[in-house]
Amino acid sequence: DTNALWTEVSEGNTNCPGIWNVTGGIMQQSANCYYSPYSPIDPNWYGTYTYRGDVNLEDYNLSAKVRDTDDDGFGLMFRFTNSSNYYRWHWDASRTLDGTNYMLLDKRVDDSVTVLNGSTTQYISSQWYNLNIIVQGEDIKVYVDGILALSYTDSSLSNGKIALYSWASTNAEFDDVVVTPISGATSNFTSTEINTTQNITEITKDRKSVV
Secondary structure (H helix, E strand, C coil): CCCCCEEEEECCCECCCCCEEEECCEEEECCCCECCCCCCCCCCCCCEEEEEEEEEECCEEEEEEEEECCCCEEEEEEEEEECCEEEEEEECCCCCCCCCCCEEEEEEECCEEEEEEEECCCCCCCCCEEEEEEEECCEEEEEECCEEEEEEECCCCCCEEEEEEEECCCCEEEEEEEEEECCCCCECCCHHHHHCCCCEEEEECCCCCCC
16 A cells, blocks of 8 residues: 555654655664663663554564664564554663563553563674564564564553654664464555655654653
């Protein structure tokens, strides 16, 4: 659907808003956008993200090729309803996201973040990874290169959109983004279709400092 739009949201207060562009069919975020001051045990990790407004499904497989040529945070968001309600998978190479883990699965419900699961694995800068996030009912599974990395059972959010996320990264890249409803019919959002969608609406949100 070449008329569908990605909508960019920036929640950081440093080097923001985000800079989301499509180059060679790859969605890139190149602004070093984050919230300052930050704490490794603050679960919010306000940065920048862009969501696909025409996707609103319950059970689906969200797949993408992802990489970061920096060493900061990037990720995918799913069952996204609004800025106060979503699930998020994110990964960092240089800092832990909760004091222990470099990879996190968390949720924001009514604007409150809860960490669901994590991994001590760091990503390798500039290396492409194949991501699959499968949500079916209350089950959430995250696969990295075909290997189950994180899983959790949660009933807080039952449906929603998808989003691409970046925190303090000067080059987070997303390619071959595909959403496949588990119920049957397939909706594809590939890099080619992203390339025809140059119109990105910008929204900048003000956030209060979290102490």
